[in-house]
Amino acid sequence: MGNIMGRPFIFFVLLLLFVTGCNADTSILRTDTNRGPWMDTVDESARGYAYTRVAGFSRKGPTSLRFEVRSGDCYTAYPANPSSGWDDCTRNRERAEVREKWTAMWDRPIWYGISMYIPNNYNFLYPKQIIFQWHRGEQPVAYLKLERKNLKLDILTELGHSTSIYDLGNVLEMGWAGKWIDIQWNVNWSVDDTGYLYMWINNRQVIQHRGATSDKEKGKCIASNGNCGPFAKYGIYRSHLFRYEGGEDNLPTQVLFFDEYRRGKTRNEVDVELNEGS
Numbered sequence: 001m002g003n004i005m006g007r008p009f010i011f012f013v014l015l016l017l018f019v020t021g022c023n024a025d026t027s028i029l030r031t032d033t034n035r036g037p038w039m040d041t042v043d044e045s046a047r048g049y050a051y052t053r054v055a056g057f058s059r060k061g062p063t064s065l066r067f068e069v070r071s072g073d074c075y076t077a078y079p080a081n082p083s084s085g086w087d088d089c090t091r092n093r094e095r096a097e098v099r100e101k102w103t104a105m106w107d108r109p110i111w112y113g114i115s116m117y118i119p120n121n122y123n124f125l126y127p128k129q130i131i132f133q134w135h136r137g138e139q140p141v142a143y144l145k146l147e148r149k150n151l152k153l154d155i156l157t158e159l160g161h162s163t164s165i166y167d168l169g170n171v172l173e174m175g176w177a178g179k180w181i182d183i184q185w186n187v188n189w190s191v192d193d194t195g196y197l198y199m200w201i202n203n204r205q206v207i208q209h210r211g212a213t214s215d216k217e218k219g220k221c222i223a224s225n226g227n228c229g230p231f232a233k234y235g236i237y238r239s240h241l242f243r244y245e246g247g248e249d250n251l252p253t254q255v256l257f258f259d260e261y262r263r264g265k266t267r268n269e270v271d272v273e274l275n276e277g278s
Helices: 008-019
Strands: 038-042 051-055 063-069 094-100 110-117 125-135 140-148 150-155 164-170 180-188 196-201 204-210 231-238 254-264
Touching: 063 094, 063 231, 110 125, 150 196, 164 204, 231 254
Parallel strands: none
Antiparallel strands: 038 094, 051 063, 063 254, 094 231, 110 180, 110 254, 125 140, 125 231, 140 150, 150 164, 180 196, 196 204
């Protein structure tokens, strides 16, 4: 026992082996007035581990969501006929993500909040891994990413281009690994200078972006609430795999944990401290 207690991370990993359960399926995701409904984008052969609900390890409440991506975990929209739709496997991409079907309204302020745990032994690498993004169907309008050891946020106001990149710092130097961090955003999704995106980590403001928060080609969307603004996605999504120095068919396994995602009209609605854990 003394040997295990002297190695807390090993103990933590062994614990998760016993408490992780349920194959990746949207039925394990929370749906209420501040989140959901959901769909997912995962490799069908990875459903045993792509995202699972973990008991006994969370930011708040009884459980959290554990995401895992292994080399070769590429999402195909139509597995029986890959060429008929989106196919990660032919585009140098791998992922395990959940996507909210609910979409925001344009030019209407909204808050988002989520808690995230980056393990101390996370395999930091290049190219980037997008871990939270807002998408409008044609392309993302903003995303949070890990790039090597740095946490960054990109805003895309031109089709296919990041026009603002905020480097939030080295995850290890900032003390964000090996502990839960709370993230909040206040956003006005807009194509003009009335837009804004503000971001906080552990109640410290790290971004104060003013100006457009989307490209002008808003595009069409299908949403449960009838709006056509951005929808949220989170998990692990890695692209441009050919840039990996170890070879695109040999990327390391990556694991992240998320908890307490919410959206709302006010900060109180997404503040993890002010809401019951789930």
